[in-house]
Amino acid sequence: MAALRSDAARSRANILDVARTHDRATLRLNDVAREAGVGVGTVYRHFPTVHALIEALSADALDAMLETSRRAAAEPDPGDGLALYLGSALRLQLEDGGLQAVLLSPEDEADSVRNVKREIFESFTTVLEAARAAGAVRADLTVDRLSHLVCGIEHAVRLGTPEDLPLLLQVMLDGLKPRP
Amino acid sequence: MAALRSDAARSRANILDVARTHDRATLRLNDVAREAGVGVGTVYRHFPTVHALIEALSADALDAMLETSRRAAAEPDPGDGLALYLGSALRLQLEDGGLQAVLLSPEDEADSVRNVKREIFESFTTVLEAARAAGAVRADLTVDRLSHLVCGIEHAVRLGTPEDLPLLLQVMLDGLKPRP
Amino acid sequence: MAALRSDAARSRANILDVARTHDRATLRLNDVAREAGVGVGTVYRHFPTVHALIEALSADALDAMLETSRRAAAEPDPGDGLALYLGSALRLQLEDGGLQAVLLSPEDEADSVRNVKREIFESFTTVLEAARAAGAVRADLTVDRLSHLVCGIEHAVRLGTPEDLPLLLQVMLDGLKPRP
């Protein structure tokens, strides 16, 4: 990310602020531009695709996820580490309506995003393997399956109310434990 | 479903056959009409809205779900009944890409759909209450929350492969059990 | 008009009754058919074009206009005769939203309509010529111009409220008198 001229930086921040007030699934670049007081061209300059804009909007959440995944990997108790990671991931995805799309996308616009995603998955792998080794989770789980499961629970919560989160998270965590 | 003239019935079946080959989320009535070899107006006559067409496509799956819910309610073992219903619901929703939308829609085009949905939810309520009374599931589950959870698991399976179904279903079922 | 089978006569009357409740300018033959409980084809059989239906709807008004034109031609005072005809024509056109179209149309669907229109214009000509001969109206008026003027006043009343009728009629009648 090269240094930006101050006006360009202001435009960029402006665009992001406006975009944050929109539903990620129905982002209109023209609307964002108008509301941000810039031309459409400017939005396209900063964000060549809608996905690039969504990535930028999720940057903070992605960083938080990385931080969490590292803390989870450092947890002494592997089971606690996994629960910490899954719970945080779920909460972050619910707070940031575009994060699921960024995480699942096979293609990333920004290199930084690709790198952070890779690091998150690495830490998550560490967490999961430790938990499995400790017998804290079923043996047939993979990082992909678990990621999808978190996305599924996110979907379930979105169909209801945020108050459903604790229950559905708990159901998932309980379900992951190995059967006696 | 009033009796249709034979030509109308043929058109209708034709349209449904073609529509079945399309992704429910991106159905274009114009495309369906062209591929079915009928005029757009014919599609609109049979299905005034896209949702009406999606409902019609899901009719069989909806009937199967009703049948299953009744069988589940008749199960001697309440826990088995619940597992039967949830597993079947999940499988049916995965087979029929529009069923989730039909089930979740607050508005129904066809009266028959509204009635079937109501009966399904009634049977499901019976099943869930029996399971709860028997101590086979957590007490804080509701029909809505469980329905959303099934939709969430459906979502998770779709993100991966159909082979993930048994695992994710088992995780859900295990997670629903009351904690000691 | 050949004798109609009783069911056909019933259909026809039915269609006319329903059509009368619609705005003439926005008649949908399909809507009329549905509301009348008959097929579109039946409406088309009775009334090959929308104009044919509008003519049929105006039949009574047209008869009344003929009757009035004859009474006007028989008036001893030519000025009174003209005023009678113009006032009645205006009122009838305001009561029957399709009458203006029928009167102005160069083509008539039904022979009876063509004949009645011709007779009306003949009587009107008699009335106007008598009034002109008596010096009760300007000399530069023609049957066509006066007919158009009535249509214009009809239009003016429709832009406001029916209560404007007496005033605007009076303005027209006063304006037609020869200037001293």
Added chain:
Amino acid sequence: MAALRSDAARSRANILDVARTHDRATLRLNDVAREAGVGVGTVYRHFPTVHALIEALSADALDAMLETSRRAAAEPDPGDGLALYLGSALRLQLEDGGLQAVLLSPEDEADSVRNVKREIFESFTTVLEAARAAGAVRADLTVDRLSHLVCGIEHAVRLGTPEDLPLLLQVMLDGLKPRP
């Protein structure tokens, strides 16, 4: 009317030129676009609705009407003032097929149109009140009724030929005078 970029101004003028050759009552924005050699979107950008385009087409006529209404209000003889205004209004409405619609529309797209219409009606009110005070017209006339009457006479002239204008205008003016 904010300053337009030169290319935008060219498009706008182009669209207006083409639209002027069409009957206002049957304007198709797609046709205008094609004939003007621009995309549909361009027409919609300049004129979000058909009414907006019709307003723009009538801008000059509306200005002329405002100018006339002011001159009429400044006439020393109130009767002459009224005759001047009514005659000019009628002629302008006949020249501009969309002016009647603009004047009668309760909603205006452009603020400028709303303002000009308000000023016209204000001047007209002045003219009418002066004429009434001078005993030059009937006392039961209102600005609305007179406006409708002008529209009615416009309608009458359109049903015949432009040559009917002087006669019908004179009939109207004579009819407005108070009866002795």
Added chain:
DNA sequence: CATGAATGAGGATTCATTCAT
């Protein structure tokens, strides 16, 4: 670099009329 006008394919929907049943 920023701007925002222009593009135009794309998709939804209606309705007068025909014609198979």
Added chain:
DNA sequence: GATGAATGAATCCTCATTCAT
């Protein structure tokens, strides 16, 4: 004769993206 299903041109309008200014 009656029916109403089918037609499909016609119209409306949107929006992601490009490119002249």
